[in-house]
Amino acid sequence: MSSDLDDDFDNLDDSIEIDGAECRFHGCRFVENRFRPENSPDPVSGMRLARQQAEYALACRNPRRGRRMETKSPPKVSPNNPCPFLRSLVAEGLLSDRTATIGDATRAIEQVAATGQGSPELPALAIRLIALLANGLGPATILDNGLHGVKLNKLRNGPFDKKGAGSRILDAKGKVNEEELARLKEFASPKTKPNGVKELGLDAEELKVMMDANYERAAGHRRVIDRQLMNGEWPILLEVMGIDGKDGRYLSLREVGALFRKRELPARMRRQLKR
Numbered sequence: 186m187s188s189d190l191d192d193d194f195d196n197l198d199d200s201i202e203i204d205g206a207e208c209r210f211h212g213c214r215f216v217e218n219r220f221r222p223e224n225s226p227d228p229v230s231g232m233r234l235a236r237q238q239a240e241y242a243l244a245c246r247n248p249r250r251g252r253r254m255e256t257k258s259p260p261k262v263s264p265n266n267p268c269p270f271l272r273s274l275v276a277e278g279l280l281s282d283r284t285a286t287i288g289d290a291t292r293a294i295e296q297v298a299a300t301g302q303g304s305p306e307l308p309a310l311a312i313r314l315i316a317l318l319a320n321g322l323g324p325a326t327i328l329d330n331g332l333h334g335v336k337l338n339k340l341r342n343g344p345f346d347k348k349g350a351g352s353r354i355l356d357a358k359g360k361v362n363e364e365e366l367a368r369l370k371e372f373a374s375p376k377t378k379p380n381g382v383k384e385l386g387l388d389a390e391e392l393k394v395m396m397d398a399n400y401e402r403a404a405g406h407r408r409v410i411d412r413q414l415m416n417g418e419w420p421i422l423l424e425v426m427g428i429d430g431k432d433g434r435y436l437s438l439r440e441v442g443a444l445f446r447k448r449e450l451p452a453r454m455r456r457q458l459k460r
Contacts, residue, residue, distance in 0.1 A: 300453075319345060366446075
């Protein structure tokens with residue numbers, strides 16, 4: 186009798202793998218009704234029945250306790266990774282938030298780039314060089330990166346971190362500054378997608394104007410190299426995420442917003458990755 190009851194509960198556990206909280210509640214109510222003494226063909230201990238009903242009710246109120254109700258949490262992204270593109274690769278599960286070998290990082294970046302419109306190809310040698318130097322320029326750090334990989338959670342304050350001389354959209358805690366994100370509209374203009382739909386976007390010339398403005402406002406706490414570093418960021422993002430509009434390639438402000446806020450690549454690229 187005990188074995189049969191356990192089997193029934195195991196089967197019911199499988200039957201309520203439902204996303205909605207309301208459905209989970211109905212699942213528990215079904216369990217409770219089914220195993221009331223008057224509905225059971227066999228006598229069941231009141232204490233045992235009460236215990237099993239309580240366990241099921243608890244599992245429904247707290248899905249984390251249920252075996253089949255657990256959902257996989259998205260990968261965490263360290264605030265010490267200030268690159269929005271790399272943050273999206275971590276969020277997609279393509280790279281580890283801690284350490285990624287030079288080869289793995291290169292392959293992941295090339296793989297994602299190939300999903301962009303026109304299947305853009307990024308120079309693998311340049312990616313490898315950047316990964317080697319990303320955590321520091323000291324010989325020991327470069328050797329460690331070469332042997333063990335780049336530490337994506339230790340990029341902040343590294344040689345490629347502009348420390349406020351860039352867009353300032355992400356703060357030191359990895360939070361989005363909505364005012365700085367909205368500031369992109371000052372440099373954008375209406376673009377026309379191939380299907381005729383209009384949206385705000387940034388083309389290559391507008392990105393250059395924006396980067397120049399970012400560099401100018403950082404006067405007093407900028408390095409000469411910071412303006413050159415910008416050329417390896419927004420223009421590359423345009424190459425990878427850009428849309429081929431009727432008047433040329435541009436970055437969609439809507440997609441840029443999702444990249445920063447949700448660490449999310451454009452849906453068109455995510456679909457390609459899943460193939």
